[in-house]
Amino acid sequence: MKILFVGDIVGKGGRKAVQALVPELRREFGISFCIANAENMAGGGGMTRKCVEQMLRAEVDVLTGGDHIWDQRGFDDEIGLYPNVLRPANLNPGQPGRGWGVFKAPNGVSVAVISVLGRVFMNGFADCPFMAVDRFLQEIEGQAQVVIVDMHAEATSEKHAMGWYLDGRASAVLGTHTHVPTADQRILPQGTAVQCDVGMVGSRNSVLGRDVSAVVRRFSTGMPTRFKVVEDDIRLHGAIVTVDEAGRAVDIQAVSRDYHETP
């Protein structure tokens, strides 16, 4: 069984690319289940109902979150409407929404997905992601053949540590948040696929999806600057993981595809 995992969708350009490319990739590679990180899909930060529904219609089965999950006002009241939208599991338990779920793929296989935040070089109030994944695995025991972890974090060390921590206990530990894909994809000895960061669905003419001149100005002058989202020259980055019947990963390959808007 093949699972497509798509990196951080950035803004409208990112959503359009997902709408065009995910159905195409699903057919081409025979994908049974698709997960996408969507923490930046609404105007570059957060999610809205409209965007969630757009992505679900684009054949994305589960949307995961990150540190920008609450950037859009009102989404805290709406996230509960969507069982397949996950906020980071290791946020305060009083926050709305849920951090993991078990979903049925069309081929009948149960897929458990969790979204967790790292803590190294990250702002925020996340609890320990390692304890969070342990709790998750305990709770889903016996309920899912395939287990996918979205490790939303900055530090490569913390992400690799999570991969090794879960080797043999998860089908894949895939990184998001940095928006830059890494070339370290591999299968660990006990059958867990890892990639530090799968990249983003965003503009190549940008810094992490944002306007180049604004970001360069901020870094070069230190002055506060508004970062516009760039909507052109979009490339989709993700990973395709193949798992066997026991839920062990047997292959992981990076996928990237350019999106050209048809006039």
Ligand SMILES: [Fe+2]
């Ligand atoms: Fe992001």
Ligand SMILES: [Fe+2]
């Ligand atoms: Fe993030």
